[in-house]
Amino acid sequence: MxxxxxxxxxxxxxxxxxxxxxxxxxxxxxxxxxxxxxxxxxxxxxxxxxxxxxxxxxxxxxxxxxxxxxxxxxxxxxxxxxxxxxxxxxxxxxxxxxxxxxxxxxxxxxxxxxxxxxxxxxxxxxxxxxxxxxxxxxxxxxxxxxxxxxxxxxxxxxxxxxxxxxxxxxxxxxxxxxxxxxxxxxxxxxxxxxxxxxxxxxxxxxxxxxxxxxxxxxxxxGGKSPAIVDRSADLDEAAERITYGKLLNAGQTCIAPDYALVPDERLQEFAGKLQGHVRRMFGTDPQNKDYTSIISERHYARLEALLADAAGKGATIMQTADAGDAAWKGSRKFPPTIVVGATPDMAIMQEEIFGPVLPVIGYREAAEPIAFVNAHERPLALYWFGKDEAAREAVLSRTVSGGVTINDCLFHITQVNQPFGGVxxxxxxxxxxxxxxxxxxxxxxxFYRSPFNRLADLYPPYGAKIARLEKML
The missing domain is CATH 3.40.605.10 (Aldehyde Dehydrogenase; Chain A, domain 1)
Incomplete structure (x- = not known):
């Protein structure tokens, strides 16, 4: 110009x-x-x-x-x-x-x-x-x-x-x-x-x-970083650690767990444990100084739209407070939210959430979480919870992500001897x-050439010395 x-x-x-x-x-x-x-x-x-x-x-x-x-x-x-x-x-x-x-x-x-x-x-x-x-x-x-x-x-x-x-x-x-x-x-x-x-x-x-x-x-x-809860996991421990990872900075973290994959038979129990840990960590008062606001009104409205779309398509919304409540909205604090029954057609499963909203999705067979992750774009982070070493190694070997934390969230980024990056x-x-x-x-x-090295053998005229060199190599 x-x-x-x-x-x-x-x-x-x-x-x-x-x-x-x-x-x-x-x-x-x-x-x-x-x-x-x-x-x-x-x-x-x-x-x-x-x-x-x-x-x-x-x-x-x-x-x-x-x-x-x-x-x-x-x-x-x-x-x-x-x-x-x-x-x-x-x-x-x-x-x-x-x-x-x-x-x-x-x-x-x-x-x-x-x-x-x-x-x-x-x-x-x-x-x-x-x-x-x-x-x-x-x-x-x-x-x-x-x-x-x-x-x-x-x-x-x-x-x-x-x-x-x-x-x-x-x-x-x-x-x-x-x-x-x-x-x-x-x-x-x-x-x-x-x-x-x-x-x-x-x-x-x-x-x-x-x-x-x-x-x-x-x-x-960024992207949609999954948290996989194996059948061998301590459910309460996994819920507590996922709650912390999700709600740090009110979910406005590129490596926050974006959604959780949980065994079908423990889905409701897990959602209840999540809600219990939310209340214990942050209570229900929007003035809690430990809980961070959403960066702008536009982002707040975006989160509201994601929930409205999910509710309209049949998901169950679990909140400690109404996001439209004047006290919450006035301070631009979005109530921690669990979405049970999210499906692929919902907007919440099609874009990075970047907020304090966690979809919880059930699975039946052990191979389903791997297939689910691999059917989508490779995430910046992946979290796995459990004690079954074979199941853990299957996830590590068969999925590709920027980084992984086992039995917790976020902490791979704090390791100064490890690289941090996406894929x-x-x-x-x-x-x-x-x-x-x-x-x-x-x-x-x-490259430092030595005066004792026979590199001159590579110079022309070539003759038989190149054949001798090839044979030696």
Whole structure:
């Protein structure tokens, strides 16, 4: 686009990107000391502003449980930073790679180098964690970082921009504006790597825009993550843990259990146990500070429409309160809801719910949950509950998902030594810990020829020596 036709915001976006890009190409790669210093500054910024971040996020949501912000965002990031600092020297060290015998005594090394500029397009549901977790990996790998927060969290975005500007030079890390035109232009910038977290629909658009620049992308999307309750499971324990996994952040979690598959003969008992745990954890008062609001009126109305469709098609709706009640609706808190008897024709089973609504579906034969999962798009997460090892291994070996937690929900994402990422429509690529360092590095292979190696035998004139070499190989 002609610069004269661009808005001041877009011109500023271009200038900020090119400052980062030029610095990444002209300045020496960040050494260990500088990377550790950047991680230290990021940790200090998070720690010193923890309360301000929690207040800004809560204001954007209408109400966000401060404890949930601490557990799912602040502590998560501080753990990631501590892990990166403790392992960074090893990650940065060139890695010896085995050399094929015919090239001995030559050697191979793998050199990690920063890619350059990493773009991060963050969502609204965990705005602090999903903005800065990929930034930790990018910084550890020695990159410059440009962040575009969600337009649904404007207070948080403004605060993050202020705090990052105070802690980092504009050629190290910068936060952009959040307007729609910024988002579209951001995805079209020629980053060295782009991370997008959000819906599958928008992820396709981002990947298309990035593809025009051949920009590699990490897509963290979503989908309908199942919770399978095996006949060998402790029903009450499974109900309690699924309740927690579903209602953290009021279900606005990309890896929340989207629906539960339960043996037919225990369906009603399981639904009752779910409802009991809902009451114990969150009560029935919409003013409960532990329970988070829905991000917007549009999303609240979307959840109401999903329930109306399910009820109209014969499902049983179990709620601790009426979603239309003024006290709940006024605080934009959606009552925890169990949907018994959901069927494939219902909208609730055709799209990611992203709210505190859990369909519970019965099955007769042990193979049915596997078949059900495999008949749909591959999910970002899968949860299995039970004690039968053979049944567990059947699910693990015959289904494909981004990640799995056994006998609980969500906790695979907290494992800093494991990658986190989706598969197919639920995402591509992975990061966290060393996986993030590698994702945002160029692992450059280097071959060191030895003066004692007979590689000259490969040079012409060829004659019989090539036949001798082929025979040796």
């Amino acid at each position: 002609d610069q004269s036709l661009k808005s001041p915001d877009l011109i500023g976006l271009d200038e900020a990107f090119h400052a980062l890009h030029d610095a990444s190409r002209t300045e020496p790669a960040a050494d260990l000391a500088l990377r550790l210093d950047r991680l230290r500054r990021l940790r200090s910024a998070i720690s010193k502003n923890e309360r301000r971040f929690a207040e800004a996020i809560s204001a954007d949501f209408g109400h966000r449980s401060a404890v949930e912000t601490t557990i799912a965002e602040t502590l998560f990031l501080l753990t990631e930073i501590k892990h990166a600092k403790g392992h960074l020297k090893r990650w940065m060290t060139p890695r010896p790679i085995p050399t094929m015998v015919q090239f001995w005594p030559a050697k191979n090394r793998l050199y990690p180098q920063p890619l350059g500029v990493i773009g991060i397009m963050a969502p609204w549901n965990y705005p602090l964690q999903l903005t800065l977790a990929p930034a930790i990996g990018a910084i550890a790998a020695g990159n410059r970082v440009m962040i575009k927060p969600s337009e649904l969290t404007p207070r948080f975005a403004a605060l993050l921009k202020e705090i990052v500007a105070a802690a980092f030079a504009p050629t190290e890390m910068i936060v952009t504006g959040i307007a729609d035109e910024i988002a579209k232009a951001f995805a079209s910038l020629p980053f060295d790597h782009l991370v997008f977290t959000g819906s599958t629909r928008v992820g396709r658009l981002v990947a298309e825009a990035a593809g025009r620049n051949l920009t590699p992308v990490t897509l963290e999307l 197919g429509p639920s995402g591509s690529g992975a990061y966290h810990g060393e996986w993030g360092f590698n994702a945002f590095s160029k692992l450059k292979p280097v």
